[in-house]
Amino acid sequence: MTVFTAPSFDDHEKVVFAADRASGLRAIIAVHDTRLGAAVGGCRMFPYGSDDEALDDVLRLSRGMTYKSALAGLPLGGGKSVIIGDPAQDKTPALWRAMAEFIESLGGRYVAAEDSGTAVADLRAMSQHTSFVSGFAATEHGGDPSPSTALGVYVAIRRALAHRLGASDLQGVRVAVQGLGHVGYALAELLVKAGARVLASDINGANIARAESELGVTAVAADDILFADVDVVAPCALGGALNVDSIAKLRAGIVAGAANNQLRDRADGARLADRGILYCPDFLINAGGIIDVHYQRSGLDRSALPSHIESIGDRLGEVLERADQCHQPTVDIAETLAEELLDCVNPRGEGLLNVA
Ligand code: NAD
Numbered sequence: 526m527t528v529f530t531a532p533s534f535d536d537h538e539k540v541v542f543a544a545d546r547a548s549g550l551r552a553i554i555a556v557h558d559t560r561l562g563a564a565v566g567g568c569r570m571f572p573y574g575s576d577d578e579a580l581d582d583v584l585r586l587s588r589g590m591t592y593k594s595a596l597a598g599l600p601l602g603g604g605k606s607v608i609i610g611d612p613a614q615d616k617t618p619a620l621w622r623a624m625a626e627f628i629e630s631l632g633g634r635y636v637a638a639e640d641s642g643t644a645v646a647d648l649r650a651m652s653q654h655t656s657f658v659s660g661f662a663a664t665e666h667g668g669d670p671s672p673s674t675a676l677g678v679y680v681a682i683r684r685a686l687a688h689r690l691g692a693s694d695l696q697g698v699r700v701a702v703q704g705l706g707h708v709g710y711a712l713a714e715l716l717v718k719a720g721a722r723v724l725a726s727d728i729n730g731a732n733i734a735r736a737e738s739e740l741g742v743t744a745v746a747a748d749d750i751l752f753a754d755v756d757v758v759a760p761c762a763l764g765g766a767l768n769v770d771s772i773a774k775l776r777a778g779i780v781a782g783a784a785n786n787q788l789r790d791r792a793d794g795a796r797l798a799d800r801g802i803l804y805c806p807d808f809l810i811n812a813g814g815i816i817d818v819h820y821q822r823s824g825l826d827r828s829a830l831p832s833h834i835e836s837i838g839d840r841l842g843e844v845l846e847r848a849d850q851c852h853q854p855t856v857d858i859a860e861t862l863a864e865e866l867l868d869c870v871n872p873r874g875e876g877l878l879n880v881a
Contacts, residue, residue: 533584548619564604567640592863612642625654670814671707677813699755704762726750781805794854
């Protein structure tokens with residue numbers, strides 16, 4: 526295993542490993558950048574095939590959080606944590622206590638929120654042992670930030686359609702949603718309500734059955750969903766959906782989804798651009814959840830939350846226009862914009878854009 530020379534290391538401020546024999550916890554916390562504030566990011570639980578895989582995931586995810594919060598106008602840094610384990614079998618009170626103590630040991634430099642494999646109940650369990658967890662406040666969704674993430678992706682889809690097709694609404698627009706979990710289901714619901722024709726897949730049959738009966742979506746086999754004949758593909762499952770093989774087969778003109786790290790590697794942004802596919806960078810458009818978590822943690826007036834999430838559309842519009850002008854992949858433009866915003870911040874954290 527390499528750390529400092531790993532391609533995903535990218536000058537992380539801190540990467541900490543924990544093992545607790547009594548509870549079985551094996552976890553990594555990665556703090557990428559705290560120029561804007563404490564690093565806030567999800568705690569993912571996943572049965573990684575190897576330690577290298579877990580390390581690569583946490584490093585890529587935490588870097589994405591730095592860019593996500595900067596572009597969303599939040600006074601937060603970028604960080605993430607992963608627990609190596611099976612969320613269906615390995616969750617115990619002792620595990621959450623050990624993870625909470627691990628988070629606490631960083632003294633607030635990292636604040637955990639929900640992610641794949643963890644749920645509001647798990648955050649609440651950790652909150653018994655550390656104050657550095659967020660995303661379980663008594664909001665309209667019991668602290669779950671997923672509906673806010675879905676709203677941000679929905680706003681982005683609308684903006685991308687307006688940019689690419691001049692479409693002012695979603696009537697009759699065909700969207701393929703990959704993954705009907707917390708975010709994908711809420712996104713499908715928003716799309717259906719707006720008049721879109723939604724095709725969807727999930728490897729969990731119960732999720733598909735529910736979406737078919739409650740939302741009237743059309744079920745598509747998991748292997749086919751990305752290549753459906755649609756206007757928009759929305760990857761809302763796990764990362765890596767967009768790679769050299771899948772990009773060659775895409776039929777949609779727009780990709781806009783919630784999943785983190787959709788591009789398997791850096792060159793995939795250019796591959797999409799070369800095919801004329803408008804890619805909405807994941808770390809830009811899935812920021813609704815971290816915006817929601819910030820409002821929960823800071824006690825901000827939630828009536829301002831929808832308009833803050835709507836601002837994702839404006840930021841995306843800025844990126845799409847710059848990408849057209851510079852003939853560069855949207856993901857490169859979004860990263861450059863995030864770096865510019867980070868460079869504007871003085872050592873006291875001032876200078877942050879304010880879109881709230
Ligand atoms: P989730 O675990 O609730 O849902 C993921 C769904 O994808 C599950 O229903 C799973 O069965 C399905 N799935 C897995 N592999 C699949 C495949 N190959 N084909 C089709 N379906 C598949 O997770 P979530 O909270 O909805 O998050 C989805 C994605 O969005 C993740 O990548 C997550 O990191 C990202 N994200 C989530 C949030 C949030 O607020 N929850 C915020 C930002 C980013």
